[in-house]
Amino acid sequence: MTITFLLDGKEVTSEDNQTLLDVARENGIDIPTICFHEATTANALCRICVVEVEGQRVLQPSCIVKAANSMKVQTHSEKVVRARKTILEMLSSTMDLSEAPEIQAMMKEYGADVNRFPDAERRESAVIDDNPMYIRDYSKCLLCWRCVQVCAEDAQYTFAINFDGRGFNTQIGTFFDRSIPETSCVLCGQCAAVCPTGALKPKREYLLEQGMTPQEISVLNTGRKKRK
Amino acid sequence: MSEIDLTPIKTAIESYIPLGRTGLLPALHAAQKVYGWLPQEVAAEVARTLRVPLADVHGVIEFYSMFYNKPVGRRIIRVCTDPACALQDGDDLLKKLCKQYDVEPHQTQPEFDLTIEASPCLGLCDQVPAVLTMDGDRSTIDLDVNEAFRPLSPVNGTLRILTANCGGETTSLENYGGYAALQKAKSMQPEDVINEIKASGLVGRGGAAFPTGIKWEGAAKAQADQKYVICNADESEPGTFKDRILLLDDPHRTIEGMCITAYAIGATKGYLYIRGEYPYIVPVLENALNEARAAGYLNENFDIEIRVGAGAYICGEETALFESIEGKRGFPRVKPPFPTTNGLFDKPTVINNVETLCNVPLIIKDGSAEYRKIGTEKSPGPKLFCLSGDVVKPGLYEIPFGVTLRELLTMAGGVVGNKPIKAILFGGAAGAFATSEHLDVKMTFEDLRAAGLPLGSGVVMVFDETRDIRDVLKRLGKFFAHESCGKCYPCQMGTQRQMEILDRVADGKSLPDDLIRLQDIGWTMTDASLCGLGQTAASAVLSAMKVFPEIFESGK
Numbered sequence: 001m002t003i004t005f006l007l008d009g010k011e012v013t014s015e016d017n018q019t020l021l022d023v024a025r026e027n028g029i030d031i032p033t034i035c036f037h038e039a040t041t042a043n044a045l046c047r048i049c050v051v052e053v054e055g056q057r058v059l060q061p062s063c064i065v066k067a068a069n070s071m072k073v074q075t076h077s078e079k080v081v082r083a084r085k086t087i088l089e090m091l092s093s094t095m096d097l098s099e100a101p102e103i104q105a106m107m108k109e110y111g112a113d114v115n116r117f118p119d120a121e122r123r124e125s126a127v128i129d130d131n132p133m134y135i136r137d138y139s140k141c142l143l144c145w146r147c148v149q150v151c152a153e154d155a156q157y158t159f160a161i162n163f164d165g166r167g168f169n170t171q172i173g174t175f176f177d178r179s180i181p182e183t184s185c186v187l188c189g190q191c192a193a194v195c196p197t198g199a200l201k202p203k204r205e206y207l208l209e210q211g212m213t214p215q216e217i218s219v220l221n222t223g224r225k226k227r228k
Numbered sequence: 229m230s231e232i233d234l235t236p237i238k239t240a241i242e243s244y245i246p247l248g249r250t251g252l253l254p255a256l257h258a259a260q261k262v263y264g265w266l267p268q269e270v271a272a273e274v275a276r277t278l279r280v281p282l283a284d285v286h287g288v289i290e291f292y293s294m295f296y297n298k299p300v301g302r303r304i305i306r307v308c309t310d311p312a313c314a315l316q317d318g319d320d321l322l323k324k325l326c327k328q329y330d331v332e333p334h335q336t337q338p339e340f341d342l343t344i345e346a347s348p349c350l351g352l353c354d355q356v357p358a359v360l361t362m363d364g365d366r367s368t369i370d371l372d373v374n375e376a377f378r379p380l381s382p383v384n385g386t387l388r389i390l391t392a393n394c395g396g397e398t399t400s401l402e403n404y405g406g407y408a409a410l411q412k413a414k415s416m417q418p419e420d421v422i423n424e425i426k427a428s429g430l431v432g433r434g435g436a437a438f439p440t441g442i443k444w445e446g447a448a449k450a451q452a453d454q455k456y457v458i459c460n461a462d463e464s465e466p467g468t469f470k471d472r473i474l475l476l477d478d479p480h481r482t483i484e485g486m487c488i489t490a491y492a493i494g495a496t497k498g499y500l501y502i503r504g505e506y507p508y509i510v511p512v513l514e515n516a517l518n519e520a521r522a523a524g525y526l527n528e529n530f531d532i533e534i535r536v537g538a539g540a541y542i543c544g545e546e547t548a549l550f551e552s553i554e555g556k557r558g559f560p561r562v563k564p565p566f567p568t569t570n571g572l573f574d575k576p577t578v579i580n581n582v583e584t585l586c587n588v589p590l591i592i593k594d595g596s597a598e599y600r601k602i603g604t605e606k607s608p609g610p611k612l613f614c615l616s617g618d619v620v621k622p623g624l625y626e627i628p629f630g631v632t633l634r635e636l637l638t639m640a641g642g643v644v645g646n647k648p649i650k651a652i653l654f655g656g657a658a659g660a661f662a663t664s665e666h667l668d669v670k671m672t673f674e675d676l677r678a679a680g681l682p683l684g685s686g687v688v689m690v691f692d693e694t695r696d697i698r699d700v701l702k703r704l705g706k707f708f709a710h711e712s713c714g715k716c717y718p719c720q721m722g723t724q725r726q727m728e729i730l731d732r733v734a735d736g737k738s739l740p741d742d743l744i745r746l747q748d749i750g751w752t753m754t755d756a757s758l759c760g761l762g763q764t765a766a767s768a769v770l771s772a773m774k775v776f777p778e779i780f781e782s783g784k
């Protein structure tokens with residue numbers, strides 16, 4: 001059904017099964033997203049895409065909230081901008097965003113200060129290099145859940161990874177920290193494909209960055225000795 | 229490491245096989261009772277038996293703070309260090325115990341005899357500093373499990389309606405007098421039962437104050453082959469202990485409330501989800517359910533299963549509680565859809581707090597008109613308040629809505645030593661501060677709302693003029709950082725950053741602009757968090773900024 005509502009003061013029409021994010025994009029309005037991915041179930045957990053909907057007590061995640069007749073939506077209200085900016089500032093005080101250019105661009109757009117939170121505990125951990133397919137650098141992980149989702153019901157039904165800890169101390173992990181080859185992982189690589197920050201990275205890409213030559217990497221991959 | 233004998237676990241979890249994944253928490257509890265903790269081999273056996281992926285089982289163990297994936301002492305002493313207990317030197321007790329047994333908090337003795345932990349609120353704020361000791365199947369609120377002490381139930385106030393059978397020992401079915409209200413309900417049409425509840429004006433007593441009748445109506449109208457009734461007894465809001473007393477002293481009132489709810493909405497299955505920190509109530513409930521079964525109140529048309537939490541405040545959030553029953557990490561779901569249409573196992577579900585359910589038999593028995601004679605026009609009925617902190621007689625107070633704060637405090641004997649009041653924390657950790665200026669506010673939803681105070685779960689925690697509010701805030705900050713589930717960004721990082729700044733403030737080391745940082749974090753959590761935990765995690769801090777702005781000034 002076609003509906004009409006007010007988006008940033010402008011009357012727009014859409015289908016009633018469309019999300020606010022979808023309609024905004026169709027109308028050339030930029031709403032930032034982090035956890036949202038076309039191929040995974042939207043969980044509305046990063047909250048960077050929140051918008052202000054008149055009559056609602058709290059901000060609404062545009063990635064899942066559907067457009068409705070007569071809705072009045074503000075995509076860049078004062079409340080919305082404060083929430084986005086603060087979330088970005090908290091992210092940069094928590095993890096390594098050096099390989100997340102999209103988030104860096106958002107920070108610039110929202111005037112987020114990378115040093116907003118001094119003396120803040122960061123989530124830091126050593127790179128885990130335990131399988132031939134990909135490395136895991138959880139210092140770069142912003143917990144978008146996409147890897148867990150594609151490993152489970154969103155794609156592969158492998159269930160190799162889940163969560164360690166909770167709250168701020170959450171991290172993606174395996175059963176009792178087993179190495180990837182000791183899990184049900186089938187090395188499909190979908191987790192690395194949906195990772196937005198380089199926390200999961202193809203092993204070859206990682207080794208090239210570490211300064212190894214393609215020749216050296218190929219030797220590594222074949223196991224012990226050079227092919228004749 | 230020696231091989232672990234898996235024979236006992238096989239027997240212990242056998243009965244949960246038909247439950248599948250939803251049997252995960254009960255199975256982990258059972259396994260932990262056998263081994264004292266959850267070794268990898270045992271977790272794997274549970275996973276295999278219930279056909280749950282290994283990584284998921286690990287994720288669940290990691291989520292709940294009362295499940296251990298490293299060896300801990302057979303005996304675990306938990307000492308509460310949240311605000312009410314801190315006023316009576318909970319920290320000091322923790323230190324003394326650690327010194328006595330030569331361990332650090334959260335460390336285990338080398339022989340695995342004992343672990344001592346600092347704990348979030350144990351729901352014993354009326355008998356502070358609170359301690360909970362667990363040793364396998366046994367538990368007590370003292371240090372030695374050989375003598376099983378159950379907590380006292382100090383009940384006061386001007387009414388004894390909801391608490392008619394509270395204050396002493398557990399009330400048997402015989403003394404409760406049978407489920408007369410349920411019999412009456414069954415002589416009515418289900419929709420008439422719902423109309424009676426709607427007419428009574430009853431709203432939820434767990435904190436959100438949602439109209440109970442409307443909730444029931446939503447679930448009653450939803451079309452489904454299966455519906456559920458859940459009693460939310462995951463009472464974990466710091467300062468709250470009313471449900472502990474209601475369940476321990478008068479379990480049948482809650483069970484009858486659940487039976488009436490089930491009849492009204494057409495549910496055939498009920499769950500009573502009780503927090504893991506109330507292990508001593510579980511046998512009381514089991515016994516009461518058996519009495520109700522023997523009397524035929526619970527039968528093949530409707531029966532109730534007890535589920536025990538495992539240390540996660542977030543599971544008091546209704547959708548997180550569903551996830552927990554389903555055998556998952558307690559992550560709250562996005563709403564809508566709401567539980568009345570898509571609740572437990574995606575089926576229409578009514579979930580009510582213990583105190584809410586205790587009002588139900590009363591309303592049905594006497595009728596809504598009689599019920600409305602208690603309290604005020606807009607806040608009808610009796611209400612339970614949990615008084616703690618610097619009052620002469622901490623405890624549970626039953627009063628009609630409309631009594632003033634001053635009158636309530638007078639009932640509690642006033643402030644210890646007649647000291648002036650510095651602050652009163654209303655509604656718990658997710659609450660707000662009142663001062664002596666608010667003493668004449670009437671305790672009703674409408675008056676408190678107008679005064680900017682949340683009624684919440686009925687917490688009234690008093691701090692005299694010598695108390696340091698910065699220390700209170702520091703503990704609340706720690707509480708929320710510990711209890712955030714970690715799903716949505718505002719709360720996951722906001723509770724951590726808030727805690728760090730509140731630590732600085734408490735230490736007198738706040739930085740310039742910390743007040744603005746706290747405001748931005750606080751409003752971001754309030755406006756943008758996914759669930760009620762995050763949305764209220766800054767509420768006490770934002771309230772303190774208005775009432776005590778001076779404590780946030782840098783260097784003070």
